[in-house]
Amino acid sequence: MGLLAIGAGLAVLTGIGAGIGIGIATSKAAEAIARQPEAKGDINKALLLGCALAEATAIYGFVIALLIILLLK
């Protein structure tokens, strides 16, 4: 059980990448809106799409961690 917990914890580490990615994307979007406030709608849409795609890796990590705990128990 201890090793399983460590494995699940390692799988959830994928969240680091998603966090950094979404952080960078949001900071750039804030810059872009500051520079060109009239393009806010388009920037928001692109940001949301990018965040959804970046977030997917974190979600995969979470699903894998859950599968490890549920199936290998």
Place this chain on the structure above:
Amino acid sequence: MGNLADRLMEELECRTSFTIPIFGGIPVPESCVMTWFIMAVLVIGSIIFTKRMKVVPTGFQCLVESFVLWMDNFFLEILGSKGKKYLPILETLLLYIGISNIIGLVGLRPPTKDLGVTATLAIFAILLIQFSGIREKGVKKWLHSFCEPMAFMLPINIMELVIKPLSLCMRLFGNVLGAFVIMELLKLVVPVGVPLVFSFYFDVFDGAIQAYVFVFLTSLFMSEAIEEAE
């Protein structure tokens, strides 16, 4: 601690609400019953809201009209004028996923927490994408679109047929399940007050965003499928 884990596991599994007593019993999962409930809410809601429509809208009609117009514009912007006939199906998808994600707010268990439901939605989405491609381009051009931009891209394009729905399905499932797990943990640790605040983020905000992302990606793939190659 062990008690807490057990209770969490109990909340996580997809329960069977009742069994239809024919052919040796067909189990009906809870997510299915919740889906019927959401269908009933949507159908009754649309009957009530469209019953006495006026040319100059007042009250609720204003709200519903502006929401529908927002959805129309949103999808038309992505799909172009050709996408007009796919609007109802995409909007229904958005409403269904949105409501089923938000339903956790009233203490019910969201059907999108069940992997079967999200997998079905994703398979439906990829069928819709390919169908719209065939309908707009014709079979020959649709088949040819697998060899674009170059012939050696064929295996990658075929792989995409599996990867796109898998990623759609896992994204929705993972997000809803993650939010559900965190909410259940919170409810077990602090039963009063605190879950309310977090519920607004995890159920309302995250649920709405995920519904939006799901239909956004579906319509994006669709616009890719129906556009003509010049």
